Amino acid sequence: GAGVSQSPSNKVTEKGKDVELRCDPISGHTALYWYRQSLGQGLEFLIYFQGNSAPDKSGLPSDRFSAERTGGSVSTLTIQRTQQEDSAVYLCASSPTGSFTEAFFGQGTRLTVV
Amino acid sequence: QKEVEQNSGPLSVPEGAIASLNCTYSDRVSQSFFWYRQYSGKSPELIMSIYSNGDKEDGRFTAQLNKASQYVSLLIRDSQPSDSATYLCAVNNGNDYKLSFGAGTTVTVRA
DSSP: OOSOEEEOSEEEEOTTOOEEEEEEOOTTOOEEEEEEEOTTOOEEEEEEEETTEEEEOTTOOSTTEEEEEOTTSOEEEEEOSOOGGGOEEEEEEEESSSOGGGOEEOOOEEEEEO | OOSEEEOOOOEEEETTSOEEEEEEESOTTOOEEEEEEEOTTSOOEEEEEEOSSEEEEETTEEEEEETTTTEEEEEESSOOGGGOEEEEEEEESSOTTOEEEOOOEEEEEEO
């Protein structure tokens, strides 16, 4: 596709359920990032992939969060046993280099935990 | 103390006026500074970057950096209604892939 694609665009889930968020980066972009934006907050770094490996996953808030990237392309962010504080917009971005400032964002997945 | 702090606003300015946005950061070793614009319901987009003390101009936007005071600002000259958005200040502390963001300042330009 022409841009970074995220799915679903909106997700409402019950507390305690698991969710999977998908990111399809721009073809050929080696770097992929996950950030999240809670209501009224700036972006919060979650994890960074270079190819299939994650050199920095320090931003994942707890062990309920995990992410993987396969084939140097699609990435999935999984949140287990969701909590209300997980409600946020989850943004994925990809970059042709490792520099975030060259990254293009997807439109985000709005996650609401009820 | 948050790493990056901004006044949340809202900042309301009349069309044609100058909008002035401020940002302070806590880490003295910060190297690079960025301003992103985020329209309501949309993803952020990078509009300015600044790396050295002083002013940097790009069209109607001017970024100002003062590392001694740990302060970076964004001026929007001749504000237009299309400038109405939330402006996020971001700081790079040495890793190209990870920025620290402020919570953003919401700007409303009144026609």
